Amino acid sequence: MPSPRVLLSIDYEPWFALSRRYDTVRDPALRRALDGGFTHQALDPLLEQLDDTRASFYLVGEIVDWYPDVPQKIIQAGHELGLHCQIHRPLVNERELAEDLAASAGWRAHYNVLGYRAPMVGISEAAYPLLKRAGFLYSSSIYAPSGNLHRKNGLWELPVSTLSLLRTPSHLSAPRQFSPRLLAAGEVPYGSSFMIGLMPGLILKIIERELRAGFSPVIILHPYELIRPERFLRRLGPDLAAYPLLLPFTLDKSTFLKTLRRHFPISPLLDYVRETAQATASEPIIQHPTTDD
Numbered sequence: 231m232p233s234p235r236v237l238l239s240i241d242y243e244p245w246f247a248l249s250r251r252y253d254t255v256r257d258p259a260l261r262r263a264l265d266g267g268f269t270h271q272a273l274d275p276l277l278e279q280l281d282d283t284r285a286s287f288y289l290v291g292e293i294v295d296w297y298p299d300v301p302q303k304i305i306q307a308g309h310e311l312g313l314h315c316q317i318h319r320p321l322v323n324e325r326e327l328a329e330d331l332a333a334s335a336g337w338r339a340h341y342n343v344l345g346y347r348a349p350m351v352g353i354s355e356a357a358y359p360l361l362k363r364a365g366f367l368y369s370s371s372i373y374a375p376s377g378n379l380h381r382k383n384g385l386w387e388l389p390v391s392t393l394s395l396l397r398t399p400s401h402l403s404a405p406r407q408f409s410p411r412l413l414a415a416g417e418v419p420y421g422s423s424f425m426i427g428l429m430p431g432l433i434l435k436i437i438e439r440e441l442r443a444g445f446s447p448v449i450i451l452h453p454y455e456l457i458r459p460e461r462f463l464r465r466l467g468p469d470l471a472a473y474p475l476l477l478p479f480t481l482d483k484s485t486f487l488k489t490l491r492r493h494f495p496i497s498p499l500l501d502y503v504r505e506t507a508q509a510t511a512s513e514p515i516i517q518h519p520t521t522d523d
């Protein structure tokens with residue numbers, strides 16, 4: 231089995247993806263204007279923060295249209311380039327996902343994209359054959375305890391990490407998003423940047439414990455959590471007033487990243503999937519005693 235390490239992912243999206251007010255805005259010029267250059271300006275300082283640490287960047291495809299040098303720079307810096315979506319909105323619906331995948335087909339083929347992270351970590355079981363047909367090797371689009379790597383219709387699913395406080399979940403079918411139901415079942419989705427924003431010190435302790443137990447935690451960060459967009463809180467004001475639970479996503483996590491880099495081994499998700507696949511041929515891998523499928 232691959233050596234335990236933190237599997238660091240950055241869902242590289244415009245700051246306004248956090249607000250759901252713009253999900254239905256379709257005019258590409260308006261969407262680009264809303265971003266206001268953020269996804270371009272944030273990249274260099276973010277790559278500097280990562281320094282020699284390699285991560286997975288799940289990119290929102292419209293950014294490729296706006297700034298073609300963004301995917302190039304990510305790859306040149308040695309990171310994995312994956313897909314988050316073409317336009318950021320919930321894509322649990324199969325038909326909408328198929329359309330979105332078609333819209334990103336060109337640049338995905340050009341950059342040989344193999345990994346997928348669903349927006350809002352929301353996916354249905356029906357998505358896996360679609361992703362397989364679109365050329366993906368793996369997805370990281372459900373929440374589940376670390377140490378689970380699943381075979382789903384010919385695709386690997388490497389979940390974003392939770393800590394199971396009660397009993398290990400017996401059923402890991404999609405969707406498994408961050409929800410009151412997940413929390414009520416005693417699962418702490420510590421891989422979510424929401425949790426990292428709320429209790430960074432505790433999450434670092436959990437990560438350390440997981441690594442010692444031989445697991446490889448999958449965690450998510452966003453560009454606006456590491457590089458501050460101009461007038462970030464002011465522009466998100468109405469959203470924060472309506473949904474105070476957005477606040478942890480707006481907190482700066484560059485100190486968290488710095489501590490993470492200093493103390494733990496880190497790799498992109500693709501490295502882990504490849505190493506595991508090589509080690510085990512194509513058999514399903516379930517390290518936890520679960521009874522999936």
Ligand SMILES: [Zn+2]
Pocket residue numbers: 241243247314318349350
């Ligand atoms: Zn996202």
